[in-house]
Amino acid sequence: MRTARFGSMVTMILVASLIIFAAQSLASGHMEEHDAKGGLFVNLTTDDTWSAAKAILFAHQKALKNGYKPVAVWLNVRGIYLADKKRASHVHGLMKEKGESIQDMLTAFIKDGGQVIACQACSKAAGLKKDDFIDGVTMGNEDLVLGILFDPKVKTLSW
Incomplete structure (x- = not known):
């Protein structure tokens, strides 16, 4: 028992x-x-500042500041003009209250750990070189872009 x-x-x-x-x-x-949480890859193809401001705001305030990593904004096609330090950006809409330009928004995003990548082929087609861009912008290359874009933990959004 x-x-x-x-x-x-x-x-x-x-x-x-x-x-x-x-x-x-x-x-x-x-x-x-x-x-x-993974990360976010924003494909930004326009130099329209209203659309661009929404894309950068989302990448910075909604993704990066909520702990998603990596967060990258890929400037391509006409989007590369947004980082051209010689080109003033129109300040309107959600940027107007703070008086921030697109370059200010990109600089703050980079300062907080975001990546801004300029498409190398698009830059060349536009006659822009790395020195033409605001500080902190990375000139894109195949390994960098594809490494983020095809990371299974990274989601992609296009603007």
């Missing part, structure tokens, strides 16, 4: 231990999944 009780007790302890271990493993996996 004692042997049967002892065996049942050992079985119950083993089952309880397995349940606790499984629960901890599931909770740990869920926490790691929740902590790994």
Whole structure:
């Protein structure tokens, strides 16, 4: 009788231990999944400052400042003109209250850890070189762009 009780007790302890271990493993996996938010790749093809301001604001305030990483804004086609330091940007809409230009928004985004990447081919077509861009803009290359774009943890948005 004692042997049967002892065996049942050992079985119950083993089952309880397995349940606790499984629960901890599931909770740990869920926490790691929740902590790994991934990143955002914004494909910005326009030099329209209203659209660009929305894209940069979303990338900076909604993604980067909420812990998503990496967050990159890829300036291509006409979007590369936004980072040209010789080109003043129109200040209107959501930028008007703060008096911020597009270049100010990009600079703040970079300062907080965001990446601004200028399409190399588009820059060349527009006659722009790295020195023409505001500080902190990275000249894009295939490895850099594809590395972020095809990262399974990174989502893509286009403006």
